[in-house]
Amino acid sequence: xxxxxxxxxxxxxxxxxxxxxxxxxxxxxxxxxxxxxxxxxxxxxxxxxxxxxxxxxxxxxxxxxxxxxxxxxxxxxxxxxxxxxxxxxxxxxxxxxxxxxxxxxxxxxxxxxxxxxxxxxxxxxxxxxxxxxxxxxxxxxxxxxxxxxxxxxxxxxxxxxxxxxxxxxxxxxxxxxxxxxxxxxxxxxxxxxxxxxxxxxxxxxxxxxxxxxxxxxxxxxxxxxxxxxxxxxxxxxxx
Amino acid sequence: xxxxxxxxxxxxxxxxxxxxxxxxxxxxxxxxxxxxxxxxxxxxxxxxxxxxxxxxxxxxxxxxxxxxxxxxxxxxxxxxxxxxxxxxxxxxxxxxxxxxxxxxxxxxxxxxxxxxxxxxxxxxxxxxxxxxxxxxxxxxxxxxxxxxxxxxxxxxxxxxxxxxxxxxxxxxxxxxxxxxxxxxxxxxxxxxxxxxxxxxxxxxxxxxxxxxxxxxxxxxxxxxxxxxxxxxxxxxxxxxxxxxxxxxxxxxxxxxxxxxxxxxxxxxxxxxxxxxxxxxxxxxxxxxxxxxxxxxxxxxxxxxxxxxxxxxxxxxxxxxxxxxxxxxxxxxxxxxxxxxxxxxxxxxxxxxxxxxxxxxxxxxxxxxxxxxxxxxxxxxxxxxxxxxxxxxxx
Numbered sequence: 037x038x039x040x041x042x043x044x045x046x047x048x049x050x051x052x053x054x055x056x057x058x059x060x061x062x063x064x065x066x067x068x069x070x071x072x073x074x075x076x077x078x079x080x081x082x083x084x085x086x087x088x089x090x091x092x093x094x095x096x097x098x099x100x101x102x103x104x105x106x107x108x109x110x111x112x113x114x115x116x117x118x119x120x121x122x123x124x125x126x127x128x129x130x131x132x133x134x135x136x137x138x139x140x141x142x143x144x145x146x147x148x149x150x151x152x153x154x155x156x157x158x159x160x161x162x163x164x165x166x167x168x169x170x171x172x173x174x175x176x177x178x179x180x181x182x183x184x185x186x187x188x189x190x191x192x193x194x195x196x197x198x199x200x201x202x203x204x205x206x207x208x209x210x211x212x213x214x215x216x217x218x219x220x221x222x223x224x225x226x227x228x229x230x231x232x233x234x235x236x237x238x239x240x241x242x243x244x245x246x247x248x249x250x251x252x253x254x255x256x257x258x259x260x261x262x263x264x265x266x267x268x269x270x271x272x273x274x275x
Numbered sequence: 276x277x278x279x280x281x282x283x284x285x286x287x288x289x290x291x292x293x294x295x296x297x298x299x300x301x302x303x304x305x306x307x308x309x310x311x312x313x314x315x316x317x318x319x320x321x322x323x324x325x326x327x328x329x330x331x332x333x334x335x336x337x338x339x340x341x342x343x344x345x346x347x348x349x350x351x352x353x354x355x356x357x358x359x360x361x362x363x364x365x366x367x368x369x370x371x372x373x374x375x376x377x378x379x380x381x382x383x384x385x386x387x388x389x390x391x392x393x394x395x396x397x398x399x400x401x402x403x404x405x406x407x408x409x410x411x412x413x414x415x416x417x418x419x420x421x422x423x424x425x426x427x428x429x430x431x432x433x434x435x436x437x438x439x440x441x442x443x444x445x446x447x448x449x450x451x452x453x454x455x456x457x458x459x460x461x462x463x464x465x466x467x468x469x470x471x472x473x474x475x476x477x478x479x480x481x482x483x484x485x486x487x488x489x490x491x492x493x494x495x496x497x498x499x500x501x502x503x504x505x506x507x508x509x510x511x512x513x514x515x516x517x518x519x520x521x522x523x524x525x526x527x528x529x530x531x532x533x534x535x536x537x538x539x540x541x542x543x544x545x546x547x548x549x550x551x552x553x554x555x556x557x558x559x560x561x562x563x564x565x566x567x568x569x570x571x572x573x574x575x576x577x578x579x580x581x582x583x584x585x586x587x588x589x590x591x592x593x594x595x596x597x598x599x600x601x602x603x604x605x606x607x608x609x610x611x612x613x614x615x616x617x618x619x620x621x622x623x624x625x626x627x628x629x630x631x632x633x634x635x636x637x638x639x640x641x642x643x644x645x646x647x648x649x650x651x652x653x654x655x656x657x658x659x660x661x662x663x664x665x666x667x668x669x
Contacts, residue, residue: 159285195301245290246294250302
């Protein structure tokens with residue numbers, strides 16, 4: 037407690053429930069700690085306000101990771117949105133959050149007033165959250181930080197389905213989760229995962245798409261080993 | 276709020292149709308496969324919860340004595356009420372039933388009423404004055420698609436397990452009706468002649484691709500829908516096709532043929548589940564009758580007695596026990612402890628059990644070790660005390 041670096045909380049990577057004290061600030065001086073979702077400062081203590089796993093990203097960012105069916109937007113998340121309406125300045129996009137998100141018509145690579153993309157209602161968009169707070173509608177962008185397209189934009193063909201936020205995070209974890217690895221060895225497909233609990237799959241044949249989507253939906257609560265064996269069973273049934 | 280309504284994407288719409296061209300459905304089913312059906316009955320007679328894939332519906336049947344309609348004085352009535360709970364689907368609004376809710380209620384009602392599946396005349400008690408009015412409440416708990424089929428199965432399962440109280444007509448003018456308590460006289464089942472099963476088809480493409488039991492997403496993307504209510508004999512009880520794409524009559528006939536096959540399958544499932552439930556219920560009733568069968572002989576260990584006392588909670592209390600408890604105040608126990616231990620050893624088992632049962636029941640929950648023996652002895656003591664006193668006195 038006396039060293040310069042704050043010791044990580046004992047509860048990192050453990051399950052916490054609302055009310056658990058993560059850190060006691062009385063012993064720390066002159067240190068900055070960043071709090072993410074699910075944490076709150078209560079005078080001298082940091083307490084959890086939602087149930088989930090406590091995560092630490094070195095050196096000093098803490099947050100609580102929980103899995104839900106709805107999404108709370110946070111900045112720098114990549115999400116899959118559905119266009120709900122078009123306005124002169126933005127597209128209204130549904131990202132499974134409490135409000136619709138705005139996607140400015142100019143937030144595309146090389147976007148000018150003359151080449152505004154024409155998205156009809158129901159278009160699937162892969163975008164990045166640029167602004168998110170509890171007061172305003174979140175704002176999206178189809179460019180990365182340097183202004184390049186970087187795979188953002190409309191997703192054509194394929195099939196989209198809903199998952200929980202925990203499952204999306206698991207699919208995006210690195211190293212690649214065993215589920216996707218096992219599927220990728222046998223089938224060829226492309227996949228886009230939104231942290232808001234949406235997954236898009238595309239493959240040359242519809243049966244591949246259906247197999248991949250069924251496998252992902254079923255693996256909601258499976259451990260790594262279970263995922264592997266489930267996929268193997270599924271693939272054996274097909275061939 | 277428009278916010279929460281689910282909207283299909285262009286991708287899903289195209290993909291579902293494209294996959295159906297190769298006879299593939301998104302959840303891996305074939306076009307004419309039903310989803311997994313699960314029927315669970317509630318504690319009371321006449322309540323059933325049906326899970327058809329992700330769709331969950333609960334059916335609940337109640338009955339009331341009312342005056343019959345003037346034009347049908349000797350028939351009971353049947354009414355279906357649907358409740359589309361907002362927890363089932365963000366698109367459901369609380370309050371007045373929407374179009375879909377009314378359509379669902381009408382289809383199920385027509386299937387049951389027009390085909391005379393439930394015998395109405397057996398519900399008559401006094402013609403023109405008292406008849407039973409059945410009310411079926413269907414609560415949609417989760418909308419995973421194909422609510423009509425699931426709700427229909429829930430209604431049938433609930434009606435099959437519903438028991439109405441028995442009533443006798445008597446009195447001076449032969450008009451007085453006594454409704455008997457279910458504990459006094461066993462309630463009676465309804466007379467159900469056949470089970471009309473609703474089978475829903477969804478049409479895609481130009482009306483030439485059809486699937487059975489559409490899921491939520493397929494319903495959002497389909498071009499039209501048709502529900503055929505058929506029983507296992509192949510009688511068509513009702514057909515409902517409200518709007519949507521036009522289909523050829525040959526397609527309709529093919530659908531009816533497929534539906535009759537599916538109806539037979541579902542009827543057998545419902546019947547087997549209902550049978551399991553009724554046999555379980557009958558067995559439960561049998562256990563309730565008192566059975567003072569000596570089970571185990573035990574050493575007078577205090578802990579053991581407590582456990583046998585707990586086991587024997589099922590056994591009925593004989594009137595003797597009641598008298599024993601009331602007669603003997605626990606205060607005067609102490610001096611007789613030693614005697615009573617000996618008495619316990621020589622007692623016959625049934626008495627031990629019945630008294631230990633009343634002892635355990637007479638005490639409040641936390642019976643401490645020292646106290647239960649006292650209460651057991653309280654119950655036991657009077658018998659032998661009386662005998663001993665007589666011996667002593669005489």
